[in-house]
Amino acid sequence: MANHAIVIEQTGGPDALVWQEVPISDPGPGEIRIRHHAIGLNFIDTYFRSGLYPATPPFTPGNEGAGEVVAIGEGVKRFATGDRVAYTIGLGGYAEERNLPADRAVAIPDGVSYETAAVAMLKGLTARYLLCQTHELSSRDTALFHAASGGVGLIAGQIARHIGARIIGTASKGKHDLAREHGYDELIDYNNEDFAERVKALTDGALCDVVYDSVGQATLMKSLDCLRPRGLLVSFGQSSGKVDPFDLGLLSQNGSLYVTRPTLYHYIADRSSLEEAAAQMFGWLADGTVTIEIGQRFALKDAAEAHRALEARETVGASVLLPG
Numbered sequence: 027m028a029n030h031a032i033v034i035e036q037t038g039g040p041d042a043l044v045w046q047e048v049p050i051s052d053p054g055p056g057e058i059r060i061r062h063h064a065i066g067l068n069f070i071d072t073y074f075r076s077g078l079y080p081a082t083p084p085f086t087p088g089n090e091g092a093g094e095v096v097a098i099g100e101g102v103k104r105f106a107t108g109d110r111v112a113y114t115i116g117l118g119g120y121a122e123e124r125n126l127p128a129d130r131a132v133a134i135p136d137g138v139s140y141e142t143a144a145v146a147m148l149k150g151l152t153a154r155y156l157l158c159q160t161h162e163l164s165s166r167d168t169a170l171f172h173a174a175s176g177g178v179g180l181i182a183g184q185i186a187r188h189i190g191a192r193i194i195g196t197a198s199k200g201k202h203d204l205a206r207e208h209g210y211d212e213l214i215d216y217n218n219e220d221f222a223e224r225v226k227a228l229t230d231g232a233l234c235d236v237v238y239d240s241v242g243q244a245t246l247m248k249s250l251d252c253l254r255p256r257g258l259l260v261s262f263g264q265s266s267g268k269v270d271p272f273d274l275g276l277l278s279q280n281g282s283l284y285v286t287r288p289t290l291y292h293y294i295a296d297r298s299s300l301e302e303a304a305a306q307m308f309g310w311l312a313d314g315t316v317t318i319e320i321g322q323r324f325a326l327k328d329a330a331e332a333h334r335a336l337e338a339r340e341t342v343g344a345s346v347l348l349p350g
Contacts, residue, residue, distance in 0.1 A: 088119020183209030255281030
């Protein structure tokens with residue numbers, strides 16, 4: 027069977043995503059080959075496509091997926107052909123089949139679909155580390171989460187609800203009801219409202235313990251105004267553009283604030299950390315603490331259309347790419 031993938035020969039706009047036949051080798055020692063059933067679509071994919079994040083062409087984008095093991099390399103004991111697995115790892119996901127290190131994959135529990143498992147990896151594990159590790163939310167905390175109606179945002183709202191924290195979200199007006207259904211206590215329309223002023227009003231001037239900001243350039247400086255003294259700004263993305271350098275003196279002037287720029291892969295760098303994170307996420311899915319909203323499904327070969335919709339803010343919740 028021929029293997030097809032999205033290949034980027036030269037970085038640029040969505041048209042840089044080209045569907046073509048590509049060869050695939052047998053899995054090497056310690057590797058497995060999987061046939062994808064679902065591939066997660068993420069904003070980070072657009073960063074690699076555009077060249078904002080460096081990668082040497084030609085390359086295949088995509089960082090999370092789920093599928094069936096179809097071949098195993100020498101020394102692999104963890105999985106067998108036919109097993110259902112999911113992963114989040116480096117580039118190469120926009121393909122019908124791919125090889126990956128067996129120790130970076132996890133088994134998909136019974137009752138969890140391929141689509142849900144694919145989204146649970148990068149998006150779900152991101153929401154988990156942000157709320158449970160970068161800043162360990164408690165029932166005493168108030169948090170602000172930008173892009174509340176996105177794939178990570180909807181999962182984060184449910185985790186916050188489970189913890190008992192108060193969580194305020196920003197999203198366009200038409201997406202507020204969905205965000206409320208997924209755990210948000212209050213919503214701000216940041217297209218038409220000054221979100222810092224609204225946060226101040228909603229908290230009676232107490233402000234937030236933590237702000238989670240994946241928007242970047244358009245929101246980060248004003249996010250600092252939403253924090254109480256010694257509060258934490260977690261910058262974990264830049265969908266509106268790269269954050270400009272700023273005077274660190276602003277942190278002391280605003281109350282000895284903290285800023286961090288984390289990434290998921292430092293939280294799941296070793297096998298035990300990956301297994302612990304995945305087990306907790308799949309546990310939440312099993313007991314109903316978290317449900318994952320798949321808002322859009324695109325054929326893998328139509329990845330360019332998916333990127334256009336994502337960058338135009340036309341998507342709600344998570345999106346998946348489907349081979350075949």
